[in-house]
Amino acid sequence: MSKLMEVFAAYKDLSFTDRIVFYTTLSNNVNVHEDNLQDFLIETRINDGNTCIYCESSHVVKNGKRKDGTQRFLCRDCKRSFIPRSCSITSGTRKDLSVWAQYLKCMSDKKTLKETAEECSISVTTAFYWRHKILDALKEVTDRVCLDGIVEADETFFNVSYKGNHKKSRQFKMPRKAHKRGNDIHRKGLSSEKVCVPCAVDVDGISFARPVKLGKVSSECLIEAFGRIISPSAILCTDNEKAYRTLARNNDIRLIQTDSDKRIIQQNDITYDIQRINAYHSILKGFINRFHGVSTKHLEHYIIWNNLISNNRRNQKENISLMFGQILSRRLTVHNSDISARPPLAFIT
Ligand SMILES: [Zn+2]
Structure with a gap:
């Protein structure tokens, strides 16, 4: 042969x-x-x-x-x-693919719905549905990451938001009194009004995070979130939380936990800490805050979006090209009604 x-x-x-990947690598012109x-x-x-x-x-x-x-x-x-x-998610939208390409550029630039709608000459409603269709198609990419080497993990929390569930819904009943905008939740501790999001990041900066439950972290949700993501050859580095010990035992991963005071551990001349995961948390929080109140039912999508941008070290053109390739090649049809009908706490398994 x-x-x-x-x-x-x-x-x-x-x-x-x-x-x-093959196509975009070979092609000299990775412009869309x-x-x-x-x-x-x-x-x-x-x-x-x-x-x-x-x-x-x-x-x-x-x-x-x-x-x-x-x-x-x-x-x-x-x-x-x-x-x-x-x-594909672009079929039936009657918009030229060049508009989708422009849209992906806006996503890569972390633009808001209003900015994106203006730039692409589409309505804010269309911009909203496209965002979620794209993230549905891209979820697979982030779900397949593998974290290896020294992997730092820690959970972070977001306030529950039932935004987007009230209007026109006969089924949805607000499970609690509405919080006035801008008022923080006063109840102390990790109540049922906090969404727990275990996050992990490896030495190459590849990150993974997923909303898993309300309230305090558990070993079951850590196994569910990280089970297939963290390589068995990784060294997992966390704070003193017990649930990570069960995860490490269950998945046969070497675990190093920081001292609750010093938060830094030395072993065989190597210093282990959880600074990278703390930095990841603040980047993620900053990203979510850009959008002024992300509904809990869409929180996972925003995390996927944040991770896609931060996981990819390629230049923006290549990045968009890869994202475009991924969303177009997926055999996936998502209707606007599927997105609106998602239950408020859909992430809880
Ligand atoms: Zn056929």
Whole structure:
């Protein structure tokens, strides 16, 4: 087999995400241009026009073009007609992909809904739904991170916010009296009005965090959050919290806990502390605060967003290109109503 054939054969075995990395690495022009995008979509989603987007049959034929020049395909087996972006979160939105590209740039710049809506000439409502559709598609990327080396972990807390559940809802009943805006919650301690978010960050700055429950951290929720994320070869570094001991035992991870006073531990000439995770907490808090009251039901999405930006050390153009590739190649349809209907404390498993 020639070298080229070997490369082609290997390429066919790659996952969608790896194909995107491969494609964007090879392509000199990682700018999100429409010409480049159509090729990319046809290549990654429908295997050069040889695979049906719905049933994966290979009996696919070209079926004319749309007014805007987009190639249409027809599957001879399931008889369905499709275009390269069908069955993605961008299908059915009637907006050009260049608007989505512009939108991703705004997300990468951490812009608010109002700023984004203005820049992309879309409504604030559309901007809101797009944000959550994109984060639905990108969740998989952050869920697959693997933290290794010295991994610092600690939980942080956010006030529960039932924002976005009241209007037009017959089912939703406020579980407590509303807090006036700007008033902090007075009840002391880790009450049921605090969302517990275990966070971890490794030596390369790769981070992971997830809202898991209300109130104090537990070993069950740590195992649930970190079980598949922290490599067994990692050295986990935490404060004196007991729940981390159970996690470390359960997952066979080496654990070093800081002294409750000094918060720094020396072992074999290596200093272990939890400064990196403390820094991560303040970055995350700062990010969430930009949006003036994130609803608890969407908190996980905002954490994913924060981590995507901070986990990627690439330049912004490459970053957007990768994000775009990921959201377009995912076979995922999310309706606006699915996003609004999410329960207020959906994250609790
Ligand atoms: Zn088909």
